[in-house]
Amino acid sequence: MYHLKPVLSGLPLDALAEILKPLPKFRAEQVFQWIARGVSSFQAMTNLALPLREDLERRFSLYSSVIAGRVADPDGTVKLYIRLHDGERIEAVLLSDGEGRKTACLSTQAGCPLACVFCKTGTRGLTRNLDSGEIFEQFLHLRSVEPEIANIVFMGMGEPLLNLPELRKALEALTDGRGLGLSKRRITLSTSGIIAGIRNLAAAGPAVGLALSLTTGDSNLRSRLMPVTLSNPLPYLKDVLYDYQQQQGRRITLEAVLLGGINTRQEDSDALAAFASGLEVMVNLIPWNPVEGMTFEGQALREPSGREITGYIQRLEQRGLKVTRRLRKGLGIAGACGQLGPPGGFKAHEGP
Numbered sequence: 360m361y362h363l364k365p366v367l368s369g370l371p372l373d374a375l376a377e378i379l380k381p382l383p384k385f386r387a388e389q390v391f392q393w394i395a396r397g398v399s400s401f402q403a404m405t406n407l408a409l410p411l412r413e414d415l416e417r418r419f420s421l422y423s424s425v426i427a428g429r430v431a432d433p434d435g436t437v438k439l440y441i442r443l444h445d446g447e448r449i450e451a452v453l454l455s456d457g458e459g460r461k462t463a464c465l466s467t468q469a470g471c472p473l474a475c476v477f478c479k480t481g482t483r484g485l486t487r488n489l490d491s492g493e494i495f496e497q498f499l500h501l502r503s504v505e506p507e508i509a510n511i512v513f514m515g516m517g518e519p520l521l522n523l524p525e526l527r528k529a530l531e532a533l534t535d536g537r538g539l540g541l542s543k544r545r546i547t548l549s550t551s552g553i554i555a556g557i558r559n560l561a562a563a564g565p566a567v568g569l570a571l572s573l574t575t576g577d578s579n580l581r582s583r584l585m586p587v588t589l590s591n592p593l594p595y596l597k598d599v600l601y602d603y604q605q606q607q608g609r610r611i612t613l614e615a616v617l618l619g620g621i622n623t624r625q626e627d628s629d630a631l632a633a634f635a636s637g638l639e640v641m642v643n644l645i646p647w648n649p650v651e652g653m654t655f656e657g658q659a660l661r662e663p664s665g666r667e668i669t670g671y672i673q674r675l676e677q678r679g680l681k682v683t684r685r686l687r688k689g690l691g692i693a694g695a696c697g698q699l700g701p702p703g704g705f706k707a708h709e710g711p
């Protein structure tokens with residue numbers, strides 16, 4: 360199913376006003392507000408005259424994606440399968456923490472080119488970048504399941520900083536006070552460490568929270584686990600994070616997926632602590648969520664043992680670092696971090 364008509368969702372208000380010209384700006388604002396409410400058709404835009412609604416319907420599409428399936432875990436996690444206009448499928452996940460706070464975990468690419476060894480999405484390769492409407496609509500789809508979503512994390516499928524122009528547009532549409540008005544402080548972008556992207560974000564915003572999937576501070580091991588390290592070396596990455604922090608004044612989250620027997624050693628926690636020194640960070644540890652058939656250098660990946668996890672946490676805390684351990688959510692529906700993707704298909708970033 361290909362779209363022949365331009366799609367209006369996910370456009371920043373200025374771009375929407377431009378595409379709707381010669382309609383006056385206040386009309387664009389009305390359409391923008393209706394889209395933020397998630398109306399199902401132009402016909403529902405009751406403050407527009409009927410002939411105008413019909414004209415818009417002839418010339419434009421409101422949305423470009425549909426919910427193709429939904430699975431729910433008893434722990435409150437809900438995963439949506441979303442079908443895009445060209446038949447591609449992506450996933451978006453709704454997470455609830457112990458205090459009932461709801462977070463939308465969104466994707467930015469169909470697949471991912473970066474091939475981190477612990478990630479199911481990475482096994483699939485990149486199909487294409489999502490456009491701003493496809494990113495924005497994931498939020499609307501999740502909100503149709505749960506009206507009170509407080510936070511957004513870009514930790515779903517794909518590397519957000521490899522799709523920054525479209526992500527920026529989607530963020531502008533999501534945070535505009537004339538529409539959804541979501542707070543930038545409640546939005547976090549998780550990256551595998553794309554130096555040029557972080558630099559770009561520091562210079563031109565938006566000032567959202569930044570999380571780095573560090574995994575280990577040992578450059579050699581990290582290059583083997585996350586090949587993106589080869590073109591984005593850790594010392595340069597640290598410099599650029601430092602600049603980002605100076606610019607944005609926000610604490611950075613360092614995430615580490617713990618892989619049993621691989622990056623839970625003393626030298627890994629030491630290297631992580633060394634990487635963190637001089638930065639203001641919170642460390643978020645993510646015990647690896649099992650995905651069958653995934654290997655590293657011929658060895659099957661396994662979950663870390665309780666002892667490996669507590670030892671790692673203790674060593675970091677002894678060095679004065681603030682550490683949280685991510686609760687496991689959505690395991691039963693393959694909606695946890697590292698598990699996104701169709702059977703035999705893709706994953707997500709180091710999502711919650």
Ligand code: SF4
Pocket residue numbers: 471472473474475478479480481482515516517518551572706707708709
């Ligand atoms: S962890 Fe993130 S960057 Fe790495 S392959 Fe998965 S989606 Fe891509």
